[in-house]
Amino acid sequence: MSPTTVAEHRQRVAELVGRMPVLQLPLDECLGLVLAADVIAPLSLPPFDNSAMDGYAVRAADLVGVPVRLPVTDDIPAGRTELSALEPGSVQRIMTGAPVPPGADAVVQVEWTDGGPGTITGTVTINAAVEAGANIRTAGDDVQKGDAVLVAGTVLRPAQLGLASALGLAELPVRRRPRVLILSTGSELVEPGQPLQQGQIYESNGMMLASSVREAGGIAVQLRFVPDDVDAFHRALAPYLGSVDVIVTSGGVSAGAYEVVKDALVSHDVRFTKVAMQPGGPQGAGRYEGVPVLTLPGNPVSAQVSFEVFVRPALLAAMGHLQVERTTARATITTGLTSPAGRTQFRRGAYDPSSGQVVTPVGGPGSHLLSALALSNCLIEVPQDVTELAAGAEVTIRYLQ
Numbered sequence: 001m002s003p004t005t006v007a008e009h010r011q012r013v014a015e016l017v018g019r020m021p022v023l024q025l026p027l028d029e030c031l032g033l034v035l036a037a038d039v040i041a042p043l044s045l046p047p048f049d050n051s052a053m054d055g056y057a058v059r060a061a062d063l064v065g066v067p068v069r070l071p072v073t074d075d076i077p078a079g080r081t082e083l084s085a086l087e088p089g090s091v092q093r094i095m096t097g098a099p100v101p102p103g104a105d106a107v108v109q110v111e112w113t114d115g116g117p118g119t120i121t122g123t124v125t126i127n128a129a130v131e132a133g134a135n136i137r138t139a140g141d142d143v144q145k146g147d148a149v150l151v152a153g154t155v156l157r158p159a160q161l162g163l164a165s166a167l168g169l170a171e172l173p174v175r176r177r178p179r180v181l182i183l184s185t186g187s188e189l190v191e192p193g194q195p196l197q198q199g200q201i202y203e204s205n206g207m208m209l210a211s212s213v214r215e216a217g218g219i220a221v222q223l224r225f226v227p228d229d230v231d232a233f234h235r236a237l238a239p240y241l242g243s244v245d246v247i248v249t250s251g252g253v254s255a256g257a258y259e260v261v262k263d264a265l266v267s268h269d270v271r272f273t274k275v276a277m278q279p280g281g282p283q284g285a286g287r288y289e290g291v292p293v294l295t296l297p298g299n300p301v302s303a304q305v306s307f308e309v310f311v312r313p314a315l316l317a318a319m320g321h322l323q324v325e326r327t328t329a330r331a332t333i334t335t336g337l338t339s340p341a342g343r344t345q346f347r348r349g350a351y352d353p354s355s356g357q358v359v360t361p362v363g364g365p366g367s368h369l370l371s372a373l374a375l376s377n378c379l380i381e382v383p384q385d386v387t388e389l390a391a392g393a394e395v396t397i398r399y400l401q
Protein backbone atom coordinates (compact mmCIF):
# COMPACT_ATOMS: atom_id res chain seq x y z
CA MET A 1 0.00 0.00 0.00
CA SER A 2 1.49 3.35 -0.99
CA PRO A 3 1.66 5.90 1.81
CA THR A 4 -0.82 8.71 2.10
CA THR A 5 0.48 12.04 0.80
CA VAL A 6 0.64 15.12 2.99
CA ALA A 7 -1.99 16.77 0.79
CA GLU A 8 -4.37 13.79 1.06
CA HIS A 9 -4.16 13.68 4.85
CA ARG A 10 -4.58 17.43 5.10
CA GLN A 11 -7.73 17.20 3.03
CA ARG A 12 -9.08 14.37 5.17
CA VAL A 13 -8.43 16.28 8.41
CA ALA A 14 -10.03 19.46 7.07
CA GLU A 15 -13.15 17.55 5.96
CA LEU A 16 -13.47 15.84 9.33
CA VAL A 17 -13.23 19.05 11.31
CA GLY A 18 -15.67 20.90 9.02
CA ARG A 19 -17.04 24.39 9.79
CA MET A 20 -18.08 25.79 13.14
CA PRO A 21 -21.64 27.12 13.37
CA VAL A 22 -22.35 30.81 12.92
CA LEU A 23 -23.65 32.80 15.86
CA GLN A 24 -24.11 36.43 16.85
CA LEU A 25 -21.46 37.46 19.34
CA PRO A 26 -21.02 40.73 21.26
CA LEU A 27 -18.24 42.82 19.72
CA ASP A 28 -15.95 42.37 22.71
CA GLU A 29 -15.85 38.62 22.02
CA CYS A 30 -15.16 38.99 18.29
CA LEU A 31 -11.49 39.98 18.18
CA GLY A 32 -9.63 37.65 15.80
CA LEU A 33 -12.80 35.86 14.64
CA VAL A 34 -14.01 35.83 11.06
CA LEU A 35 -17.11 37.66 9.88
CA ALA A 36 -19.65 35.14 8.57
CA ALA A 37 -21.85 37.55 6.57
CA ASP A 38 -21.44 40.95 4.93
CA VAL A 39 -22.12 43.95 7.16
CA ILE A 40 -24.54 46.37 5.47
CA ALA A 41 -24.32 49.85 6.95
CA PRO A 42 -27.58 50.61 8.78
CA LEU A 43 -26.74 54.34 8.69
CA SER A 44 -24.38 56.75 7.00
CA LEU A 45 -21.14 57.96 8.56
CA PRO A 46 -21.00 60.67 9.55
CA PRO A 47 -24.75 60.42 10.18
CA PHE A 48 -25.17 64.22 9.81
CA ASP A 49 -23.18 67.20 8.52
CA ASN A 50 -20.87 68.22 11.34
CA SER A 51 -18.06 70.59 12.08
CA ALA A 52 -14.43 69.52 11.58
CA MET A 53 -13.22 72.45 13.73
CA ASP A 54 -13.97 74.45 16.83
CA GLY A 55 -15.12 77.80 15.45
CA TYR A 56 -18.16 79.51 13.96
CA ALA A 57 -20.84 78.23 11.63
CA VAL A 58 -21.30 80.84 8.91
CA ARG A 59 -22.71 81.56 5.49
CA ALA A 60 -19.63 81.93 3.31
CA ALA A 61 -21.31 84.78 1.42
CA ASP A 62 -21.45 86.85 4.65
CA LEU A 63 -17.65 86.93 4.90
CA VAL A 64 -16.99 88.88 1.71
CA GLY A 65 -15.12 92.01 2.84
CA VAL A 66 -13.38 90.50 5.89
CA PRO A 67 -12.71 91.47 8.56
CA VAL A 68 -16.41 91.45 9.41
CA ARG A 69 -18.11 91.73 12.79
CA LEU A 70 -21.22 89.54 13.12
CA PRO A 71 -23.66 88.71 15.93
CA VAL A 72 -23.30 85.27 17.58
CA THR A 73 -26.83 83.92 17.96
CA ASP A 74 -26.32 80.43 19.35
CA ASP A 75 -23.73 78.03 20.78
CA ILE A 76 -23.62 74.42 19.51
CA PRO A 77 -21.62 71.90 21.55
CA ALA A 78 -21.08 68.31 20.33
CA GLY A 79 -24.15 66.23 21.15
CA ARG A 80 -26.71 68.99 20.55
CA THR A 81 -29.83 67.40 19.08
CA GLU A 82 -31.99 70.45 18.34
CA LEU A 83 -30.76 73.36 16.25
CA SER A 84 -31.90 76.84 15.38
CA ALA A 85 -31.53 77.95 11.74
CA LEU A 86 -28.68 80.34 10.98
CA GLU A 87 -30.12 83.71 9.93
CA PRO A 88 -28.28 85.62 7.16
CA GLY A 89 -25.77 88.07 8.62
CA SER A 90 -25.22 86.08 11.84
CA VAL A 91 -22.99 83.24 13.04
CA GLN A 92 -23.30 80.44 15.64
CA ARG A 93 -20.42 79.18 17.71
CA ILE A 94 -19.83 75.47 16.99
CA MET A 95 -17.54 72.74 18.37
CA THR A 96 -15.85 69.85 16.55
CA GLY A 97 -18.35 67.06 15.89
CA ALA A 98 -21.39 69.26 16.53
CA PRO A 99 -24.17 69.32 13.90
CA VAL A 100 -24.01 72.17 11.41
CA PRO A 101 -27.18 74.29 11.72
CA PRO A 102 -29.52 74.69 8.75
CA GLY A 103 -28.58 77.75 6.73
CA ALA A 104 -24.84 77.51 7.46
CA ASP A 105 -22.59 76.37 4.62
CA ALA A 106 -19.12 76.64 6.20
CA VAL A 107 -17.24 76.77 9.48
CA VAL A 108 -14.51 79.28 10.27
CA GLN A 109 -11.98 77.98 12.75
CA VAL A 110 -11.72 79.90 16.02
CA GLU A 111 -8.08 80.84 15.33
CA TRP A 112 -9.24 83.10 12.46
CA THR A 113 -11.52 85.07 14.76
CA ASP A 114 -11.27 87.08 17.95
CA GLY A 115 -13.58 84.59 19.71
CA GLY A 116 -12.33 82.71 22.76
CA PRO A 117 -13.17 79.52 24.62
CA GLY A 118 -15.26 81.26 27.35
CA THR A 119 -18.96 82.13 27.32
CA ILE A 120 -20.07 83.54 24.02
CA THR A 121 -20.17 87.29 23.64
CA GLY A 122 -22.66 89.21 21.51
CA THR A 123 -20.43 89.53 18.47
CA VAL A 124 -17.30 88.05 16.91
CA THR A 125 -14.83 89.46 14.38
CA ILE A 126 -13.93 87.08 11.57
CA ASN A 127 -10.61 87.84 9.92
CA ALA A 128 -10.53 85.45 6.97
CA ALA A 129 -13.08 84.32 4.40
CA VAL A 130 -13.76 80.63 3.64
CA GLU A 131 -15.27 78.78 0.71
CA ALA A 132 -18.71 77.21 1.02
CA GLY A 133 -18.24 73.71 2.45
CA ALA A 134 -15.08 74.57 4.37
CA ASN A 135 -14.52 72.57 7.58
CA ILE A 136 -17.76 70.63 7.21
CA ARG A 137 -17.70 66.83 7.31
CA THR A 138 -20.72 65.96 5.22
CA ALA A 139 -23.12 63.14 6.02
CA GLY A 140 -22.05 59.94 4.26
CA ASP A 141 -18.52 61.16 3.60
CA ASP A 142 -17.13 57.96 5.08
CA VAL A 143 -19.95 55.39 4.70
CA GLN A 144 -23.24 55.51 2.82
CA LYS A 145 -26.21 53.79 4.42
CA GLY A 146 -26.65 50.44 2.60
CA ASP A 147 -22.96 50.05 1.71
CA ALA A 148 -21.41 46.61 2.31
CA VAL A 149 -18.69 48.01 4.57
CA LEU A 150 -17.23 44.68 5.72
CA VAL A 151 -17.44 41.51 3.67
CA ALA A 152 -17.84 37.94 4.88
CA GLY A 153 -14.44 36.36 5.48
CA THR A 154 -12.91 39.50 6.99
CA VAL A 155 -10.84 38.85 10.10
CA LEU A 156 -12.12 41.14 12.85
CA ARG A 157 -9.28 43.31 14.09
CA PRO A 158 -9.51 46.50 16.16
CA ALA A 159 -10.30 48.77 13.21
CA GLN A 160 -13.15 46.54 11.97
CA LEU A 161 -14.61 46.35 15.48
CA GLY A 162 -14.33 50.14 15.74
CA LEU A 163 -16.25 50.54 12.49
CA ALA A 164 -18.97 48.14 13.64
CA SER A 165 -19.34 50.18 16.84
CA ALA A 166 -19.51 53.43 14.87
CA LEU A 167 -22.38 51.90 12.90
CA GLY A 168 -24.20 51.15 16.14
CA LEU A 169 -23.83 47.38 15.92
CA ALA A 170 -23.56 45.58 19.26
CA GLU A 171 -23.05 42.08 17.78
CA LEU A 172 -21.63 40.51 14.66
CA PRO A 173 -22.20 37.13 12.97
CA VAL A 174 -19.07 34.99 13.33
CA ARG A 175 -18.15 31.32 13.36
CA ARG A 176 -17.45 30.31 16.92
CA ARG A 177 -14.13 29.09 18.22
CA PRO A 178 -13.70 25.31 18.11
CA ARG A 179 -13.28 23.57 21.47
CA VAL A 180 -10.35 21.21 21.14
CA LEU A 181 -9.57 18.49 23.67
CA ILE A 182 -5.87 17.72 23.92
CA LEU A 183 -5.01 14.32 25.34
CA SER A 184 -1.44 13.06 25.72
CA THR A 185 -0.72 9.39 26.25
CA GLY A 186 2.20 7.51 27.73
CA SER A 187 2.97 5.58 30.92
CA GLU A 188 6.37 7.30 31.08
CA LEU A 189 4.88 10.78 31.44
CA VAL A 190 5.02 12.94 34.55
CA GLU A 191 3.39 16.31 35.08
CA PRO A 192 5.87 19.21 35.24
CA GLY A 193 6.41 20.28 38.83
CA GLN A 194 6.26 16.71 40.14
CA PRO A 195 9.33 14.59 41.03
CA LEU A 196 10.77 12.50 38.21
CA GLN A 197 12.02 8.95 38.54
CA GLN A 198 14.57 7.21 36.38
CA GLY A 199 12.86 6.15 33.14
CA GLN A 200 10.18 8.83 33.29
CA ILE A 201 9.98 12.11 31.36
CA TYR A 202 8.03 15.29 31.80
CA GLU A 203 4.98 15.65 29.64
CA SER A 204 5.43 18.39 27.04
CA ASN A 205 3.14 17.76 24.06
CA GLY A 206 0.03 18.78 25.96
CA MET A 207 1.31 22.27 26.70
CA MET A 208 2.66 22.70 23.18
CA LEU A 209 -0.50 21.53 21.42
CA ALA A 210 -2.89 23.39 23.72
CA SER A 211 -0.91 26.59 23.15
CA SER A 212 -1.00 25.97 19.42
CA VAL A 213 -4.78 25.60 19.53
CA ARG A 214 -5.07 28.89 21.41
CA GLU A 215 -2.68 30.61 19.02
CA ALA A 216 -4.87 29.47 16.12
CA GLY A 217 -7.91 31.00 17.85
CA GLY A 218 -9.44 27.81 19.26
CA ILE A 219 -10.35 26.96 22.85
CA ALA A 220 -8.05 24.29 24.24
CA VAL A 221 -9.15 21.88 26.91
CA GLN A 222 -5.90 20.36 28.04
CA LEU A 223 -6.45 16.99 29.60
CA ARG A 224 -3.14 15.84 30.91
CA PHE A 225 -2.09 12.38 29.81
CA VAL A 226 -3.36 8.91 30.39
CA PRO A 227 -1.11 5.87 30.78
CA ASP A 228 -0.83 3.31 28.00
CA ASP A 229 -4.05 1.63 29.03
CA VAL A 230 -7.03 1.33 26.72
CA ASP A 231 -9.66 1.46 29.46
CA ALA A 232 -8.03 4.55 31.00
CA PHE A 233 -8.07 6.15 27.55
CA HIS A 234 -11.81 5.60 27.05
CA ARG A 235 -12.57 6.69 30.62
CA ALA A 236 -10.60 9.93 30.18
CA LEU A 237 -12.49 10.95 27.05
CA ALA A 238 -16.00 10.01 28.13
CA PRO A 239 -16.86 13.19 30.12
CA TYR A 240 -15.89 15.47 27.22
CA LEU A 241 -17.64 13.84 24.30
CA GLY A 242 -20.69 16.10 24.43
CA SER A 243 -18.80 19.35 24.76
CA VAL A 244 -15.79 19.34 22.42
CA ASP A 245 -15.63 19.80 18.66
CA VAL A 246 -12.33 18.01 18.04
CA ILE A 247 -10.13 15.59 19.97
CA VAL A 248 -6.36 15.71 19.38
CA THR A 249 -4.28 12.96 20.92
CA SER A 250 -0.52 12.48 20.90
CA GLY A 251 1.49 9.30 21.21
CA GLY A 252 0.48 5.68 20.97
CA VAL A 253 0.08 5.40 17.20
CA SER A 254 3.31 3.95 15.87
CA ALA A 255 4.40 0.39 15.22
CA GLY A 256 5.40 -0.80 18.72
CA ALA A 257 3.49 -2.65 21.40
CA TYR A 258 1.41 -0.66 23.93
CA GLU A 259 0.14 1.70 21.21
CA VAL A 260 -2.78 2.81 23.33
CA VAL A 261 -4.44 5.20 20.88
CA LYS A 262 -4.32 2.72 18.04
CA ASP A 263 -5.55 -0.10 20.27
CA ALA A 264 -8.40 2.00 21.64
CA LEU A 265 -9.58 3.49 18.35
CA VAL A 266 -8.92 0.84 15.76
CA SER A 267 -12.37 -0.66 16.30
CA HIS A 268 -13.92 2.79 15.97
CA ASP A 269 -14.30 4.86 12.86
CA VAL A 270 -10.63 5.93 12.84
CA ARG A 271 -8.21 5.22 10.02
CA PHE A 272 -4.50 4.91 10.81
CA THR A 273 -2.09 5.65 8.00
CA LYS A 274 1.52 6.33 7.28
CA VAL A 275 1.86 9.77 5.74
CA ALA A 276 4.81 10.36 3.42
CA MET A 277 6.48 12.95 5.62
CA GLN A 278 9.26 13.30 8.14
CA PRO A 279 8.74 13.86 10.99
CA GLY A 280 5.13 12.88 11.64
CA GLY A 281 4.66 9.73 9.54
CA PRO A 282 2.15 7.80 11.68
CA GLN A 283 -1.18 9.61 11.66
CA GLY A 284 -4.77 8.72 12.34
CA ALA A 285 -8.02 10.52 11.71
CA GLY A 286 -11.68 9.65 12.08
CA ARG A 287 -14.54 9.87 14.53
CA TYR A 288 -14.81 8.67 18.09
CA GLU A 289 -18.43 8.50 19.27
CA GLY A 290 -19.17 11.02 16.54
CA VAL A 291 -16.47 13.52 17.54
CA PRO A 292 -13.67 14.18 15.02
CA VAL A 293 -10.45 12.74 16.41
CA LEU A 294 -6.94 13.40 15.11
CA THR A 295 -4.18 11.20 16.48
CA LEU A 296 -0.71 12.70 16.29
CA PRO A 297 2.53 10.83 16.90
CA GLY A 298 4.18 11.21 20.30
CA ASN A 299 7.63 12.51 19.60
CA PRO A 300 7.37 16.19 20.49
CA VAL A 301 8.68 17.56 17.20
CA SER A 302 6.50 15.13 15.25
CA ALA A 303 3.46 16.18 17.24
CA GLN A 304 4.10 19.88 16.74
CA VAL A 305 4.91 19.59 13.02
CA SER A 306 1.77 17.46 12.58
CA PHE A 307 -0.27 20.17 14.27
CA GLU A 308 1.26 22.78 12.01
CA VAL A 309 0.74 20.84 8.80
CA PHE A 310 -2.66 19.24 9.44
CA VAL A 311 -4.50 20.60 12.46
CA ARG A 312 -3.86 24.33 12.30
CA PRO A 313 -5.16 24.81 8.74
CA ALA A 314 -8.25 22.74 9.59
CA LEU A 315 -8.99 24.82 12.70
CA LEU A 316 -8.56 28.07 10.79
CA ALA A 317 -10.86 26.86 8.01
CA ALA A 318 -13.38 25.75 10.66
CA MET A 319 -13.50 29.31 11.95
CA GLY A 320 -14.06 30.62 8.42
CA HIS A 321 -10.58 31.94 7.68
CA LEU A 322 -9.98 32.23 3.95
CA GLN A 323 -6.23 32.33 4.49
CA VAL A 324 -5.22 29.15 6.33
CA GLU A 325 -1.62 28.96 5.18
CA ARG A 326 1.40 30.41 6.89
CA THR A 327 3.39 32.99 5.01
CA THR A 328 5.87 31.18 2.79
CA ALA A 329 9.10 32.49 1.31
CA ARG A 330 11.95 31.28 -0.82
CA ALA A 331 15.27 31.28 0.98
CA THR A 332 18.73 29.80 0.56
CA ILE A 333 19.99 27.37 3.19
CA THR A 334 23.28 28.12 4.90
CA THR A 335 24.21 24.46 5.41
CA GLY A 336 23.47 21.35 3.37
CA LEU A 337 21.01 18.67 4.46
CA THR A 338 19.74 15.25 3.51
CA SER A 339 16.17 14.01 3.36
CA PRO A 340 14.62 10.55 2.94
CA ALA A 341 13.43 9.59 -0.53
CA GLY A 342 9.69 9.59 -1.03
CA ARG A 343 8.88 11.74 2.00
CA THR A 344 8.31 15.46 2.40
CA GLN A 345 10.70 16.60 5.09
CA PHE A 346 9.96 19.49 7.41
CA ARG A 347 13.20 20.68 8.95
CA ARG A 348 13.34 23.36 11.59
CA GLY A 349 15.00 26.60 10.58
CA ALA A 350 15.95 30.05 11.80
CA TYR A 351 14.91 32.63 9.24
CA ASP A 352 15.65 36.31 9.37
CA PRO A 353 13.35 38.13 6.96
CA SER A 354 15.57 41.22 7.06
CA SER A 355 18.80 39.43 6.13
CA GLY A 356 18.19 38.80 2.46
CA GLN A 357 16.24 35.54 2.53
CA VAL A 358 18.69 33.21 4.22
CA VAL A 359 17.61 30.31 6.43
CA THR A 360 19.78 28.31 8.82
CA PRO A 361 18.71 24.73 9.58
CA VAL A 362 18.50 24.25 13.37
CA GLY A 363 19.33 20.80 14.77
CA GLY A 364 19.13 17.58 12.79
CA PRO A 365 16.13 15.65 11.54
CA GLY A 366 15.58 13.85 14.89
CA SER A 367 12.01 14.28 16.11
CA HIS A 368 13.03 14.35 19.77
CA LEU A 369 15.07 17.56 19.33
CA LEU A 370 12.74 19.89 21.17
CA SER A 371 15.32 22.54 21.97
CA ALA A 372 16.09 22.97 18.27
CA LEU A 373 12.38 23.42 17.65
CA ALA A 374 12.33 26.09 20.34
CA LEU A 375 15.19 27.93 18.60
CA SER A 376 13.49 27.88 15.20
CA ASN A 377 10.91 30.17 13.67
CA CYS A 378 10.17 28.38 10.42
CA LEU A 379 9.81 24.99 8.80
CA ILE A 380 12.02 24.24 5.82
CA GLU A 381 10.05 22.14 3.35
CA VAL A 382 12.12 19.60 1.44
CA PRO A 383 10.01 18.08 -1.37
CA GLN A 384 9.33 14.35 -1.52
CA ASP A 385 11.70 13.63 -4.43
CA VAL A 386 14.67 15.61 -3.07
CA THR A 387 17.22 13.61 -1.03
CA GLU A 388 20.05 16.07 -0.72
CA LEU A 389 20.45 19.83 -0.72
CA ALA A 390 23.80 21.63 -0.74
CA ALA A 391 24.51 24.82 1.14
CA GLY A 392 23.17 27.71 -0.92
CA ALA A 393 20.27 25.70 -2.35
CA GLU A 394 16.93 27.44 -2.54
CA VAL A 395 14.09 26.08 -0.40
CA THR A 396 10.57 27.06 0.56
CA ILE A 397 10.06 27.98 4.17
CA ARG A 398 6.88 28.39 6.22
CA TYR A 399 7.31 31.28 8.56
CA LEU A 400 5.77 30.37 11.91
CA GLN A 401 5.34 33.93 13.22
Ligand code: AMP
Binds near residue numbers: 188205206253
Ligand atom coordinates in the same frame (compact mmCIF):
# COMPACT_ATOMS: atom_id res chain seq x y z
P1 AMP B 1 4.92 7.23 21.12
O1 AMP B 1 4.42 7.83 19.87
O2 AMP B 1 3.90 7.13 22.18
O3 AMP B 1 5.60 5.93 20.86
O4 AMP B 1 6.02 8.22 21.68
C1 AMP B 1 7.18 8.50 20.95
C2 AMP B 1 8.18 9.24 21.81
O5 AMP B 1 7.63 10.47 22.19
C3 AMP B 1 8.55 8.53 23.07
O6 AMP B 1 9.91 8.77 23.31
C4 AMP B 1 7.69 9.19 24.13
O7 AMP B 1 8.24 9.14 25.41
C5 AMP B 1 7.62 10.60 23.62
N1 AMP B 1 6.37 11.23 24.02
C6 AMP B 1 5.13 10.77 23.75
N2 AMP B 1 4.19 11.58 24.26
C7 AMP B 1 4.86 12.58 24.87
C8 AMP B 1 4.44 13.73 25.59
N3 AMP B 1 3.13 14.02 25.75
N4 AMP B 1 5.38 14.56 26.08
C9 AMP B 1 6.69 14.27 25.88
N5 AMP B 1 7.15 13.23 25.21
C10 AMP B 1 6.25 12.37 24.71
Ligand code: MG
Binds near residue numbers: 187228251252298
Ligand atom coordinates in the same frame (compact mmCIF):
# COMPACT_ATOMS: atom_id res chain seq x y z
MG1 MG C 1 3.72 6.32 23.95
